[in-house]
Amino acid sequence: MKKLKIAGFLLIIMLLALAGCGSAQDDDADADSGNDNGGDKDSAEEVRVTLGTGGTSGTYYPLGVAMTEQIFSDVDGVSQSRAVSTGASVTNAQELSEGKYDAVLIQNDIAYYAVNGGTLDDFNDETVDNMAGMTSLYPEDIQVVTTADSDIKSLDDLNGKNVAVGDQGSGAEANANQILEAAGITYDDITPQYMGFGDASQGLQNGTIDAAFITAGAPTSAIQELGANQDVNVLSLSDEVIDNLISKYSYYTERTISGDTYADYGQEEDINTVAVMAIMVVDSELPEDTVYNMTKALFENRDELEAAHDRGTDITLDGARNGMSIDLHPGAEKYYDEEGISAD
The missing domain is CATH 3.40.190.10 (Periplasmic binding protein-like II)
Structure with a gap:
């Protein structure tokens, strides 16, 4: 009977030792893999x-x-x-x-x-x-769009107008601000409207705004949506405005959008502008x-x-x-x- 009790006691000790080794190996494996179960993005999980x-x-x-x-x-x-x-x-x-x-x-x-x-x-x-x-x-082309029947033919004509400049704090709004500045225009000279491209397109259609700044690859669906209802005019920037922008902000590049891009929507001429990437x-x-x-x-x-x-x-x-x-x-x-x- 004593022999059986001793054998049983030794077996328990061996099992506990093996369990301890297994736990240490698991801990080492977790450490090697960087997996602390915290769900960080450095883990091996998808x-x-x-x-x-x-x-x-x-x-x-x-x-x-x-x-x-x-x-x-x-x-x-x-x-x-x-x-x-x-x-x-x-x-x-x-x-x-x-x-x-x-x-x-x-x-x-x-x-x-x-x-x-x-x-x-x-x-x-x-x-x-x-x-x-x-x-x-x-x-990404900077596009200043209005309707073909508008009296706005250049940036200077934006004075006193309701102008969509992009969502407040957006990249498009930053571009609008910089381009207006290069043309000697501030927000005090216009009535800025903070809205996205889709809302700006609707605003031009119903006459609540006069022009809109859109920073997006051409052709842009917001301009096409406007053009499906009435002819559009995407303004060219003057050489002076383009030079002012490029000299002050290195990330702008000069860009020409072919008039064919919006030819089906009333655009007649190439569009001289700038772009970011x-x-x-x-x-x-x-x-x-x-x-x-x-x-x-x-x-x-x-x-x-x-x-x-x-x-x-x-x-x-x-x-x-x-x-x-x-x-x-x-x-x-x-x-x-x-x-x-x-x-x-």
């Missing part, structure tokens, strides 16, 4: 990607939907992806900082100010410290492999972007780093290095 875009009548939204539904949804490391309509660039930067989005579409000028601070009041006191570049997309940025805490896979998938499925919007044809691997105003995420940089894509 992430859900929410992409902040812009208004539904702009260019960001249809491209963002194509990215999330047709491309990123099949990427290794992404369990789910969706695009949401937002107030666009400035809002996107602020809400990326707050963790509401994992990636956003944004103007390169707004991204620069978000990371570095500076001219825009929105980022003077607090910059965004979790933003990293993924890819440059296409030029639309870029895609991500939360810098997203895993390197995930962003690498997202970047790779984006350029291997460009046909989905081309089908979503005309500006999809402007998104090329060769131009992926052109106009990128902030540091790249290591995952995106790894992909470009493998493909031999250098900065311009």
